[in-house]
Structure formats: structure tokens, C-alpha cells
Amino acid sequence: MNALLSDWTTPFGLPPFDAIRDEDWGPAVDVALEEARAGIAAIAGDPEAPTFANTIAALERADERLGRVLGAFHAVAGAASNDARQALERDFAPKLSAYSSEITANTALFARIDDLWERRDSLGLSREEMRVLYLTHRGFVRSGARLEGEAVQRMKDVKARLAVLGTQFTQNVLADEREWFMPLSEADAEGLPDFVLQAARAAGESKGQGGPVVTLSRSLIVPFLQFSPRRDLRRKAYEAWVARGANGGATDNRAIAAEMLALREERARLLGFGSFADWKLETEMAREPARVKDLLMQVWTPARAAAERDAAVLEGMLRADGHPGPLEPWDWRYYSEKRRAAEHDLDEAALKPFFQLDRMIEASFAVASRLFRLEFREIEDAPRYHPDVRVWEVTRDGRHMATFVGDFFARDGKRSGAWCGAMRSQSRLDGEVRPIVTNVCNFAKSEAGPSLLSWDDARTLFHEFGHALHQMLSDVTFESISGTRVARDFVELPSQLYEHWLEVPEVLEDFATHAETGEPMPRDLRERLLAAATYDMGFQTVEYVASALVDMAFHDGPAPADPMQRQAEVLESLGMPRAIRMRHATPHFAHVFSGDGYSAGYYSYMWSEVMDADAFAAFVEKGDPFDAELAASLERNILSAGGSEEADALYTRFRGRMPGVEALLKGRGLVAA
Structure with missing residues (x-):
């Protein structure tokens, strides 16, 4: 019995996770794909004249089982991955890309949709039906439904390769995060608040270590960078954190990023767009790259000025601690936390x-x-x-x-x-x-x-x-x-x-x-917390906007042969403060490279x-x-x-x-x- 293919009698139709085995996923996806393909073929080959019901509404129903199985799979693949599920992700990526390409390249199917679009004003559609027809038609056109000749197969190949690369990118970052940890001796842990030590001990236990460790989980490494007085350990942890996806070997993402950017540009040009950003933004509120850059630069200029002012204060604190400087990225959170405690009387612990x-x-x-x-x-x-x-x-x-x-x-x-x-x-x-x-x-x-x-x-x-x-x-x-x-x-x-x-x-x-007394937060503490809501906002804004501008630079124009060089050029042109790095460097920029979701859209x-x-x-x-x-x-x-x-x-x-x-x-x- 394959639990994924049976009726789900669970509360509210939840996937029956307690009955699903990893070996069930592959056969279930294959069966669901076969059903979906049959449904698409029936719509495309319907001898009746196209109507909204037998074409657009039918498309909405065609892959119901596939959506149900993949909804459950994506939940476990992202949040409870293992070797078997990662292998399945790699197997599914080209299959699902091929299925998607088959649909948009189905000339008979698109002819029905195009016919409905041309007759849309005479169909008596509701506002919502008209919207769905519009989006369906637009989606087919943007996916290559009007392509002819060799361009049709090339588009299929490009999308299939992008799907494979996006999966590989994600798995590489996860592997780097999983493999690295830094054990802490008793001396290494001095100065860390109890809540950081408790989290480090729990992480050590999960790693099979006899004591506390720092991992690359944001909820652990960030407080470590905030509170560890050991500059050498802060540097070691920080450099491991920002090196995810760029450590050489099988998990290095730099070549993957370059190939993905080139393929995205090719995809856009096959569809007649000047750049991938032009194609991507056509359906967004921004509409065009120039409007995005204008917004980001309106924010960048005052944010950078604020960050530079803050950096001068923090570097002064660094020098007062006996370090000659300059302020480095692994110093920022530590001295910013000390400054916040002093200026706002806020102690994170x-x-x-x-x-x-x-x-x-x-x-x-x-x-x-x-x-x-x-x-x-x-x-x-x-x-x-x-x-x-x-x-x-x-x-x-x-x-x-x-x-x-x-x-x-x-x-x-x-x-x-x-x-x-x-x-x-x-x-x-x-x-x-x-x-x-x-x-x-x-x-x-x-x-x-x-x-x-x-x-x-x-x-x-x-x-x-x-x-x-x-x-x-x-x-x-x-x-x-x-x-x-x-x-x-x-x-x-x-x-x-x-x-x-x-x-x-x-x-x-x-x-x-x-947590111990059950007492509400004292009013004066609450007021200090809210008063500090914009504290360090220069840093937070600069690291985000830099990432967004690099993302746009990657996709607005020719794809860079070396994304790391292009990233460096953009940051230099912006005057990126020395002690702040991008929130997401290219080799672990999952928003942009795990799929197309936030590409040219961060x-x-x-x-x-x-x-x-x-x-x-x-x-x-x-x-x-x-x-x-x-x-x-x-x-x-x-x-x-x-x-x-x-x-x-x-x-x-x-x-x-x-x-x-x-x-x-x-x-x-x-x-x-």
C-alpha cells in the first residue's frame, strides 16, 4: 500500500505522514504525473469548442493529485531532509520541469486558450474568471507558448537545467551548514549568556559532541557573534558562516550561480526580452528595473550614511578594548550589542x-x-x-x-x-x-x-x-x-x-x-525596547539593500561570466562600508538561486x-x-x-x-x- 495514493482519512485531510515511507514518494509522483498528463491531453484533444469550463477550469483540476503529493513532499524536503529525500528532489526536478514544459509547448492546448482570450469579451465571464483567463494566457506566452522551431526544445532544455541547478544549489548550502561546527571549551564559552550556552549545548548534543558547539544556524551563530568577547572565535565562526557555498569541492555554488545566470538571460532573450530582469518584472508592481533601482538608491544613500556614523562609534569601542582596528564584520554585532546596552539600557540576556x-x-x-x-x-x-x-x-x-x-x-x-x-x-x-x-x-x-x-x-x-x-x-x-x-x-x-x-x-x-516569574515586561523596559526599534538600522538596511542591488545587477543586462567579480564591482561602486557584508553573499543566496522565486526580485x-x-x-x-x-x-x-x-x-x-x-x-x- 502506498499511503500517498490512497484516500487520506486524517484530520482535515493532512498528509498521513506516519504512514508514508520514503520509498513511496517516487511511485506516487510518477502516478500523479501520469494522471496529470492524461488530464492535459484530454483538455487539448477535446472535440468540443473551447469554453472557460472545458479548458481553463479543467486546467485548474488537471493536476489535483500531483499538487497534493508535492505539497506534502515539499514540506518534508525543506524541513526534514535526509539523503533519500535529497535524492528524490534531484530526481523530481527534471521530471517536473519536463511536465511544465510539455504543457506550455502543447500547441493544441494553447490554441484553445488563445481562442478564448481572443473571444474574452463575448464569453460572459465573471471578473474572477476573466482574471484567471488573463493570467493563464499570459503565463503560457511568458513560458514560450508562441515559440517555434528549435527555440521550443531549447526552452525546455533551459528550464530543465535550471530546475536541476536550483535543487543542487539548495542542497549544497544545506550540506555546508550541516557539516560545520565549532566546539567550545570552558574557556571559549566565557562571557556567553546562559541562553546562548544552553543553545550551544543542545546543538552539541545533536552533533554527538560532549559539550557546547557553535553551528551555522542563524539562531545560534548570531547571538554568539553578539556576545563572545573572543575576537578570534568570532572571526572563525563568521568566516565559516559567510563562506557557505564557497568552500571548494562538491558543494561549491559559484559555478552553479554563473550557469544559472547565463541560462536565465538566454530564457529571457528567447522570449524577446532584453534581460531576465525585464522579463521578470513585467508581471510585478515595479514593472521595470529602473524603478527598482530608484527605490533602492533612495534608501541606500541615507542608510549608508547612518551606517558609517555607527561604524565610527563602534571602531572607537574596538580600539578602547586594545585592538588597533579597523572594525571588521565579525566585530560589528559584538560592539553594537554593547553599545545598545549602554545607550538604551537594553541587555539581550x-x-x-x-x-x-x-x-x-x-x-x-x-x-x-x-x-x-x-x-x-x-x-x-x-x-x-x-x-x-x-x-x-x-x-x-x-x-x-x-x-x-x-x-x-x-x-x-x-x-x-x-x-x-x-x-x-x-x-x-x-x-x-x-x-x-x-x-x-x-x-x-x-x-x-x-x-x-x-x-x-x-x-x-x-x-x-x-x-x-x-x-x-x-x-x-x-x-x-x-x-x-x-x-x-x-x-x-x-x-x-x-x-x-x-x-x-x-x-x-x-x-x-x-519565563521564570511570569511577570509582564516592566513598562520602562518595554518603552526602552520600542524606543530602540530603529537602533542599528543603518547596518540592517545596508546589508539588505546591497544584496538587492547585487541581485538586480546580476539580472539587468548581460549575465556576468564571474558573478563573484560582478558582486565585488557592485559593492565597490556603492561604497559598501568595510565592516558590513551583504546579507546573502552569492554562493548562499538561496532566495535568488534556489529557484526563480526571488531572482531579480529580492x-x-x-x-x-x-x-x-x-x-x-x-x-x-x-x-x-x-x-x-x-x-x-x-x-x-x-x-x-x-x-x-x-x-x-x-x-x-x-x-x-x-x-x-x-x-x-x-x-x-x-x-x-
């Missing part, structure tokens, strides 16, 4: 006990309850792919809205970072289908007592839950436009907007309670931030962060609407206009308040 993971989960749920009347009930007996995973049913007024899956702790086999996914998306084409939404994070797990988060960790939790709400509250007919299936530079709006509610004083008062976080700063200002103007009328408008016009309309139309309906960059700069403390 004293602050962290107020951010218990469980209480922050409760806080994210409570905000959703007040804004959108959602309720959350944990399901103890739900199937799960790892013991750390937790599952909740989400309801509103007794109606099932979604199933929420939370996987919060770092471990071997989980790729780094944090993300939101959907094992199943919302739709109602054939009856109501509610989503199964996942949030995956990499927080340090405590082996004794509650697991504690940093302020940045807590923001990450709220950020990913904002994405989850976009999925949970989706209310459209067609899966292809549900939830987060929106323009890439719009998709981060709900997530970044939701972060603002973590800063609402009454949320902190209710949920930022001390800027989108900042594009969305322009909107999220302005959107939360609407609540501030109302004088109530939980204003019911505004919350209903936010849900109606953005969270429930998916990709049913253009993003700028949806935002304008919520806010009345599109925003400028001023609110972003003010929110980051880069202009005078």
Missing part, C-alpha cells in the same frame, strides 16, 4: 526571558483573533513529519477556516531561514477547500525550560504568520489565484505588516511575560515595506491598532483577495492611494521624525 516561544505563538494568535475573529485549537493527534511539529485547527464563528502547521526549531536536515508554505491551498471550484498552511522557523530549542526568542526571532514569527493569514483568509474560487499567489513585490505586504502588531504596547504587556521586501509602513499608519491614524472597520477592509481588499486583481488596485482600494517612500524611511529612522 535580560530581555530574552520575556520572549518565550509559546507566549509569542499565543500573541500571534491573539492578534489574529482580535483583528479577524479567528480561533485556534491545537490538535494533539494530528499526523506530523517530525515530533517538533505542532498542528492547530483555525476556525471563525465555528466554521473551519484552515489547518495551521508550526515547525519552529532548528535541527539537522532543515534548511536555514524561515518560510511559509501551503500543503493545500484554498479554492471552491468543486466545493469549499480550506488550506493547510505551514510556518517553518529555525529557533534554538531549549532542553531545559521554555525556548526563548530574541526580539528579531519574535518579529520573524509574526512575519511568517502574516504570510499564513494571507493563505488562511483567502476567499476565491480558483486555486491559481488564492492566498499568496500574487505579485512577488506584493506578497511580503501581509507578512511585514503583521510584524507591526508585535510592537503594540498592549500585546507586549499581555504576552511578553518572564528588492520586493523593500517594495512591500513601502506599503506596510503606510498601511499600518492607517491604524495609527484611527488611534486603534485593532480598529474593526479597518481590519475588515484589510481582509476584504488584500488578505482574502489573493491574485484576483492587480496588486496596486487592491492596495488602493484599502488605502485610497499608493504610498511614497517617506513612511519607510521614517519607520527605519533614516530621516528626522
Whole structure:
């Protein structure tokens, strides 16, 4: 019995993870692909004249089983990887790329879609149906449906190779992260707060070591860089962290990045575009590379000035400690943390006990309850792919809205970072289908007592839950436009907007309670924390914007033969401060090279931030962060609407206009308040 191919009788249709064996995935994908191909062939060969129902709606249904199997597989492949699952990823990548290419190269199928598009105004379609027809037609054209001759096969080959390379890139980074660790002796650990030592001991135990270790998990290496007084160890850890994907040998990603950039340029030129960035941005809010660069440079200039001022102060602290300088990247977090403690009277070790993971989960749920009347009930007996995973049913007024899956702790086999996914998306084409939404994070797990988060960790939790709400509250007919299936530079709006509610004083008062005493965070500490919200924002903005500008430089124009040289040239032209590196150097820039999602699109976080700063200002103007009328408008016009309309139309309906960059700069403390 292959559990993936049987009916799932689990709660809310969750994948039966406890019954799935690794050897089940391959046969299940093969069967699902065969079914999907048969469905596509039936649509393309239908003797009846094309209609929306027998062509567009039929396409929505054609690969239902494939979507179900892959939804479950991608969840475990990203968060609970092993050798067998990595081999499956490598096997699936070309198969799925070939299937996708077969569809868009199916001339009979495209002829039906093109016919419907030409007759669209006479079909009597609803607004949502017209939108789906438009997006389907556009997607086929952008994928090469109008190509002829040798270009058709070349496009298939390019997309297949890109799929293989993206998988290999991801697995190489994961391998480098998994293999490296630095044992800490008793002397090495001096000066580290208890919460860092606890996380290091837990990491040592998972690595089979007899004592604490530092790994390349962000939730461990960042606090180590903040608190270790040992400059030599900070340097060793930092250099290992930034060298991921660039260590030579089988896991080196530099040649992979170069090949991917060349293939992306070729793909765009086959479709008649001047560059990959031109092709990519055609469907985004930004529309063209020049607008992206303009936004980024409006932010870069004041951010770099702020960072240079901060660097001078930190270098002075370094010299006062007896080091001749200059300030290096492995010094920044250490001296910035000391400066924050001095200037804002904020000690991370004293602050962290107020951010218990469980209480922050409760806080994210409570905000959703007040804004959108959602309720959350944990399901103890739900199937799960790892013991750390937790599952909740989400309801509103007794109606099932979604199933929420939370996987919060770092471990071997989980790729780094944090993300939101959907094992199943919302739709109602054939009856109501509610989503199964996942949030995956990499927080340090405590082996004794509650697991504690940093302020940045807590923001990450709220950020990913904002994405989850976009999925949970989706209310459209067609899966292809549900939830987060929106323009890439719009998709981060709900997530970044939701972060603002973590800063609402009454949320902190209710949920930022001390892990030992249970007492709420003292008001003066809360006020100091919020007052320091823009502390070190020059550093944070510079490392992000540099990455976004390098991404755009890679894709706007001819592909660089040597991406590392191009990266260096861009940073030099920007005047990158010496003591700050890109947030994601090219060899581990997974956003850009693990797939096409954020390629020529890493800027989108900042594009969305322009909107999220302005959107939360609407609540501030109302004088109530939980204003019911505004919350209903936010849900109606953005969270429930998916990709049913253009993003700028949806935002304008919520806010009345599109925003400028001023609110972003003010929110980051880069202009005078």
C-alpha cells in the first residue's frame, strides 16, 4: 500500500505522514504525473469548442493529485531532509520541469486558450474568471507558448537545467551548514549568556559532541557573534558562516550561480526580452528595473550614511578594548550589542526571558483573533513529519477556516531561514477547500525550560504568520489565484505588516511575560525596547539593500561570466562600508538561486515595506491598532483577495492611494521624525 495514493482519512485531510515511507514518494509522483498528463491531453484533444469550463477550469483540476503529493513532499524536503529525500528532489526536478514544459509547448492546448482570450469579451465571464483567463494566457506566452522551431526544445532544455541547478544549489548550502561546527571549551564559552550556552549545548548534543558547539544556524551563530568577547572565535565562526557555498569541492555554488545566470538571460532573450530582469518584472508592481533601482538608491544613500556614523562609534569601542582596528564584520554585532546596552539600557540576556516561544505563538494568535475573529485549537493527534511539529485547527464563528502547521526549531536536515508554505491551498471550484498552511522557523530549542526568542526571532514569527493569514483568509474560487499567489513585490505586504502588531504596547504587556516569574515586561523596559526599534538600522538596511542591488545587477543586462567579480564591482561602486557584508553573499543566496522565486526580485521586501509602513499608519491614524472597520477592509481588499486583481488596485482600494517612500524611511529612522 502506498499511503500517498490512497484516500487520506486524517484530520482535515493532512498528509498521513506516519504512514508514508520514503520509498513511496517516487511511485506516487510518477502516478500523479501520469494522471496529470492524461488530464492535459484530454483538455487539448477535446472535440468540443473551447469554453472557460472545458479548458481553463479543467486546467485548474488537471493536476489535483500531483499538487497534493508535492505539497506534502515539499514540506518534508525543506524541513526534514535526509539523503533519500535529497535524492528524490534531484530526481523530481527534471521530471517536473519536463511536465511544465510539455504543457506550455502543447500547441493544441494553447490554441484553445488563445481562442478564448481572443473571444474574452463575448464569453460572459465573471471578473474572477476573466482574471484567471488573463493570467493563464499570459503565463503560457511568458513560458514560450508562441515559440517555434528549435527555440521550443531549447526552452525546455533551459528550464530543465535550471530546475536541476536550483535543487543542487539548495542542497549544497544545506550540506555546508550541516557539516560545520565549532566546539567550545570552558574557556571559549566565557562571557556567553546562559541562553546562548544552553543553545550551544543542545546543538552539541545533536552533533554527538560532549559539550557546547557553535553551528551555522542563524539562531545560534548570531547571538554568539553578539556576545563572545573572543575576537578570534568570532572571526572563525563568521568566516565559516559567510563562506557557505564557497568552500571548494562538491558543494561549491559559484559555478552553479554563473550557469544559472547565463541560462536565465538566454530564457529571457528567447522570449524577446532584453534581460531576465525585464522579463521578470513585467508581471510585478515595479514593472521595470529602473524603478527598482530608484527605490533602492533612495534608501541606500541615507542608510549608508547612518551606517558609517555607527561604524565610527563602534571602531572607537574596538580600539578602547586594545585592538588597533579597523572594525571588521565579525566585530560589528559584538560592539553594537554593547553599545545598545549602554545607550538604551537594553541587555539581550535580560530581555530574552520575556520572549518565550509559546507566549509569542499565543500573541500571534491573539492578534489574529482580535483583528479577524479567528480561533485556534491545537490538535494533539494530528499526523506530523517530525515530533517538533505542532498542528492547530483555525476556525471563525465555528466554521473551519484552515489547518495551521508550526515547525519552529532548528535541527539537522532543515534548511536555514524561515518560510511559509501551503500543503493545500484554498479554492471552491468543486466545493469549499480550506488550506493547510505551514510556518517553518529555525529557533534554538531549549532542553531545559521554555525556548526563548530574541526580539528579531519574535518579529520573524509574526512575519511568517502574516504570510499564513494571507493563505488562511483567502476567499476565491480558483486555486491559481488564492492566498499568496500574487505579485512577488506584493506578497511580503501581509507578512511585514503583521510584524507591526508585535510592537503594540498592549500585546507586549499581555504576552511578553518572564519565563521564570511570569511577570509582564516592566513598562520602562518595554518603552526602552520600542524606543530602540530603529537602533542599528543603518547596518540592517545596508546589508539588505546591497544584496538587492547585487541581485538586480546580476539580472539587468548581460549575465556576468564571474558573478563573484560582478558582486565585488557592485559593492565597490556603492561604497559598501568595510565592516558590513551583504546579507546573502552569492554562493548562499538561496532566495535568488534556489529557484526563480526571488531572482531579480529580492528588492520586493523593500517594495512591500513601502506599503506596510503606510498601511499600518492607517491604524495609527484611527488611534486603534485593532480598529474593526479597518481590519475588515484589510481582509476584504488584500488578505482574502489573493491574485484576483492587480496588486496596486487592491492596495488602493484599502488605502485610497499608493504610498511614497517617506513612511519607510521614517519607520527605519533614516530621516528626522
